[in-house]
Amino acid sequence: MSTYRLNTLAVAVAFAFSAPSMVNAQEAPAKAEKNIEQISVLGSRVSNRTSTESSSPIDLIDADDLNKGGFTELGQSLQATAPSFNFSRTQVSDGSDLFRPATLRGLQPDQTLVLVNGKRRHNQSIFGLTSTVGGGSAGTDMNAIPLVALKGVEVLRDGAAAQYGSDAIAGVINLSLNNSTGITTGYVQYSETGEGDGETISAALNRGFELGNEGGFVNFSLEHRDAKATNRAERDIGGSVDVEPGTLSDNVRWSQGNSDSEFTSLFYNMVLPVAGDNELYSFGGYSERTALGNGFYRNFDQASKNVTQVYPDGFLPRIYNEAQDISLALGLRGEINPDWTYDVSAVYGENQYDFTSRNTLNASYAAEYVDNNPNASDAEIVANAGPTAGYSGGFRFDQTTLNADISGIVDIGRSEPLYLSLGAEYRKENYEIVPGEEASYACGLANMDTSYPSVNDPDQFAECGFQAYPGLRPEASNAKDRDSYAVYVDAETMLSDAWNVSGALRYEDFSDAGDELIGKLATRYEVNDDFAVRGAVSTGFRAPSLQQSGYTAFTANLGSDGTLSQSFTATTGSAFPAALGVTSLELETSTNYSAGFVYDVTTDLSLTVDFYRVEIKDRITLGSLLSEEQVSFSQAAVDALKATGAVQANYFSNSLDSTTQGVDVIASYRTDIDGANVGVTFAGNLNETKVDDVNAAPGIPDEVALDPIQSSFLTDGQPKERATLTFDYERDVYNAMVRFNYFGETDVKYFGNDHISLPGFLSPTGSFKPTSTVESAVLVDLNVGYEINEMFSVSVGVDNIFDETPDELGDDEVLNFISNGAFKYPLRAVPYGFDGRSYYAKLSFSF
Secondary structure, three states, X not given: OOOOEOOOOHHHOOOOOOOOOOOOOOOOOOHHHOEOOOEOOOOOOOXXXXXXXXXXXXXXXXXXXXXXXXXXXXHHHHHHHOOOEEEOEOOOOHHHHOOOOEEEOOOOHXXXXXXXXXXXXXXXXXXXXXXXXXXXXOOOOHHHOOHHHEEEEEEEOOOOHHHHOOOOOOEEEEEEEOOOOOOEEEEEEEEEEOOOOOOEEEEEEEEEEEEOOOXXXXXXXXXXXXXXXXXXXXXXXXXXXXXXXXXXXXXXOOOOOOOEEEEEEEEEEEEEEEOOOEEEEEEEEEEEEEEEEEOOOEOOOOOOOOOOOOOOOOEOOEEEEEEEEEEEEEEEXXXXXXXXXXXXXXXXXXXXXXXXEEOOOOHHHHHHHHHHOOOOOHHHHHHOOOOOOEEEEEEEEEEEEEEEEEEEEEOOOOOOOEEEEEEEEEEEEEEEEEEOOHHHOOOOOOOOOOOOEOOOOOOOEOOOOOOOOOOOOHHHXXXXXXXXXXXXXXXXXXXXXXXXXXXXXXXXXXXXXEEEEEEEEEEEEEOOOOEEEEEEEEEEEEOOOHHHHOOOEEEEEEOOOOOEEEEXXXXXXXXXXXXXXXXXXXXXXXXXXXXXXXXXXXXXXXEEEEEEEEEEEEEEEEOOOEEOOOOOOOHHHHHHHHHHOOOEEEEEEEEEEEEEEEEEEEEEEEEEEOOEEEEEEEEEEEEEEEEEEEOOOOOOOHHHHOOHHHHHHHHHOOOOEEEEEEEEEEEOOEEEEEEEEEEOOEEEOOOOOOOOOOOHHHOOOOOOOOOEEEOOEEEEEEEEEEEOOOOEEEEEEEEOOOOOOOOOOOOOOHHHHHOOOOOOOOOOOEOOOOOOOEEEEEEEEEO
C-alpha cells in the first residue's frame, strides 16, 4: 500500500488524489512534511485501499478545508471546494428558502446518493418545483448536517449504484462524522454582506469522550446559526391607494434575497468495543431549521387577490418554512476470523417539512361576506375577511434501512488474494401529505364549490385559499409506503503488481417499481511509479421516489369565464396521465463510462484528468400544467381532466432519455518556500447534458410529454463550466488562502418571453428577451488566519471580494416587467447567488 504527500488544498477536492488529514488546532502546521496513508471508504470494499489506488475518482475533503472561508453551510462549502458539485440558488419557489438542490455533474439531486459514516442518509420529504433546478426531485438536504460534526467528506465521482444501490447514478457523497476524543473544539463567527444586511451569528461546539480503555468513544456536536434576511429588490411602480401606478414607491416592498433563518442541530458518533474483536456503533442527530420566505408582492389593485380594506397598499405574503430531521443508526461489526469481518446495522431517518402562511389573505372570505352583506362597512369587511395567517400543510418522509455485510479474502493461488464482499439490504419507506387548515384552501367561509365577485371589483372573482402558498386540500392528503430488498457482491484483486481489477453485481427489487440487475467493472493500471490509467463501465438505476409516485395536490384558480376552477397534480396511474400514455413510473436506468489518468509530474506537482459519460433512460420529470385545449387530441384525457374538477393538471412521467458527458481536470502543486508551506491547486469541470429522446406515447405530442421550459432546466439550468484556483499559504502561526471560483453561464426559458409571452410594444426595445440568463462570473475569496496560542486562533475574510452579481434585469426582460421593476436580478438558475460581497470574522478554540 503506497503513501502519498498530505495536501492542505482540499479545495481541489482531492482531484489530485492528495488530501489532508484532520489536524488539531494546537498542532503546528507542517502539513507538507507529513506522509499519511488516507483510507477511502468509497469506491472499494477493500478496507485498506487508499484513494490514490482507486479505479474511480474520489475527492477527500477534510474538516479544516470545509471550514476555511466564511461559509457555515455544508452545501456552500462543498460548492466552493468541488467544481463538480453544484448548489444553485432559487427564490420565490416555496421550500427553496430552506433547501437548495445539491447536484453532481449537472444531474438531478435524487441521482446522487448521500451516506453518513458509510450508511444511507434519508431524503427530504419535499421536492423542488418544476420551474427550478432540480424540479420534481427530492434529494438529500445537505444543509441539515452541521459542519462541526464532520471529520471529512468523500465524493465518489462515478456511477456506483451496483455498489451502493438506487440513486447513485451521478455518484456518492459520504459524510464522515467526527471521532476525536479528549479535546474540545468550536468556533464563534459573525458575518454580514457588503450592503450591511444578512447579519449572521454562528456558534459550534464539539467534544469527544473515551468510553473505557479499549478504544471506545462518544463524540457530540452542537451547532446554532441565526441569519437575518438580505434583500436586493428595489422600489416598484405598482402603486397604492395613495400613489398612482407607474410612480416609484416610497419604500422597497418586494423581497429578493436570503430569508430570515435559524438552524439548530445536535449530532453524536459512538463506538463501544464489546466481546473481544467486536464493536457496537451508533450515530445520529437532530436538526431543526426555519426560514421566513415570501411570494410575489400582491398589488393593491389586484382585486382577485387583495381586499383593500385589509391591505390598502397591497401586501407581501410570507411563507414560514420549518424542517425537522431525525436520524439514528445502530450496528455491530467485528471479526469472524482473521480473514473475514461482518457488519450488521439498522438506520432510521425522518424528515418533516411544514408551511405556515403569514401576512396573507384568503380573498374569498371577504368576497362571500360582501356577497351576503352588500351594504357592509369597511370595518365589518375587515372583521369578516378571515385569518391573515395559518397552517398551509406539510410533508412527511421516513426510511428504515437494514444491512448485513461480510467481507474477506479468498486465496486464489496468486500473490494477491481475491477481496470479496457479500451483502443484503432491506429498506422500508413511508410518505405522507398533511392538509392545511380550512382557511388556507377554502372557497369562502362556507367552503362551497362557489365563486364570489371580489370585494373591490365585481367584474373579477375572488381567489380561494391563502395567497403565495394555498393550503394542501384534504382531497390531496395521501399516505403511501413501499419496501425493497437487495443482494450484492463485490470482488477485487491485483492481476499483477501494477494492475487492479474489480467488479460488482447488485440485484434490487422495489415493491412498487420493479426490479433490476446491475453491475460495474473497473480497472487501474500503473504504468510506472508516477503514471497510472484507470477506467470503469457500469450500469445503474434509480427507483421513482414515493415523493414522485405518491404526490398529489389541488390549487384553486379561476377560469376565463369567472367560474371556480382548480389545478391538479395527478398521481401515477390515475385516469388523466393514463389517458396520455403514462400508467406507472418505471425505474430510471443508466450506463456510465469513465476513463482517466493520474500523473505525478514531480514530487510537488500532480495532475489528474477524468472523462465521463452518463446515459440515462426513462428520466422522471414533473410536467407543466396542461389545459383541456392542450389535450384536446385525446377525448379520454379531456374526460379525465373534467372528472377531477380541475381546468388544468400535470403529472410525473419517465419523459426523456439523456446523455451527460464531461471532464474533470485537476492540478495540484505544493512546496516549501523560505520556511513557508505553499500550495496551488486548479480544479475544473466541463459538463454538458443533451436530451436524446422524448418518451411520448404513440399519438401524444412531444411537448406534452416534455415541454421546452422544463427541458431548459435540465440542459442549461446549471453551469457547463466550473473551476476553482486556490492559493494556500502557511508559515508558523500565520495562514492565508485566496480562492478564485469560476461559474459558467446558465440560461433557462422560465421568466423569459418563451415562458410568459408579452406583446413587444410593452418593451422599450420592441421585444422581450426569450430566456432568462445568468452570466458567467469569477468570485474571489480571501481568508487570513492567525494562531493566537495553543487554545485560540482567529481568522477574517471576504467572500466575493469584488462584489460579483448577475447582471441586473433590463427593461426588455419579462421578470422586470411583471414585478413592476422590483426584482433586480434573475430568480432562477442562479449558481452563485445575488447577495454580493460578504465579510466575516471567526474565533476558533481548541483545548
